[in-house]
Amino acid sequence: MSATRLLVLGVVRMYGSAHGYQVRRELLSWSADKWANVAPGSIYHALKKMETDRLLEVVPTDDQPGGPDRTAYRLTPDGETEFQLLLAKYLAESDDSAQGAYRLAAAVTFLPALPRAKALSLLRHRITQLAGQRASARDLLEHGSGWGQPEHVGELYRLWLASMDATDEWLRGLVARLESGGYVMADDGEAAFGTPTKQV
Template sequence: MSTRLVILGLLKERPLYGYELKGIIERYMGDWTSIAFGSIYFALNKLTKEGLVREIAVQKEGSRPSRRVYEVTEAGKDAFTRLLRDVWSKDERTFFSFDVGLFFLRELPKKERIAYLQNRIESARRSLTYLDGHETEMLAKPMVPPLASAIFSHSRYHAQAELSWLEELLREMQEGLYE
């Protein structure tokens, strides 16, 4: 659903071709969404078949491959609004593959468990450091809306909570609580 929502939302702003969509998603949304390049073209084809977007031009520059330019239809604008409302009206439970690994963690030697946790703690710290610098950089770009600050804040709160939880888990594991 997020791929459809993103594509329809971006095409509401202006007509774009697939590679432009990819660039915008990577540059401005890459920190908080994971939309694969191939899924963009798959979604564009599906949205076109559904009548939510339409191809308005095929551009050719020199020896480069031709590119199809898309715009959103009125039905696509309606679908975008429905998808956006769905995002805001549904609670989303997040599942972490890490938790499955945690369930079986006792199968590894204690020294190895502790090393994995220490690595995750360092990774969480790096993520927080990255977020701080990257937020400033991104918010300085004119295409990034001010509300993106809330997205960075959301990511930061999750990263801080993860770091605190990992530090507590490491301490408890070092104390032998999960033997």
């Protein structure tokens, strides 16, 4: 599943209700087309699909007569559940694919929508998974030509390991920042980023 689904749900949730142009404008202002591979057309497709799946519902708007027809959406209870599930999954599951990187970026965007303890638990789970992946990569590098031929293909494993080492360092830093009270989280009694605060 792509990062677009979480990002679209998150932006609609943040606004309380939003139309497609608002969601598109918000995501493009974050440069999500670059770091999450979100194509503008996929935003409208995601909105329609999630309405069909009953994760979003259409709400009345105050459009001016003769103005553009803009359909506004808000999360249903199932949409809120889906948002929370995707957010937790994308933070907790270590996936070194390109899609995995996009999903992690989307999840970090809405990290403050979680209670602090839950965010910490999910990130620690990811660190544990990553430790196993790093051990596998080191084992391949240390015990011969498990990567096949030609020999220089082993450089891909070195690149993979270096990337995982950097991710591990960043994750541990994020955990430390959260433990020391960094960022306003959902249970801090203040308006956290990604919480429903705006209306169309």
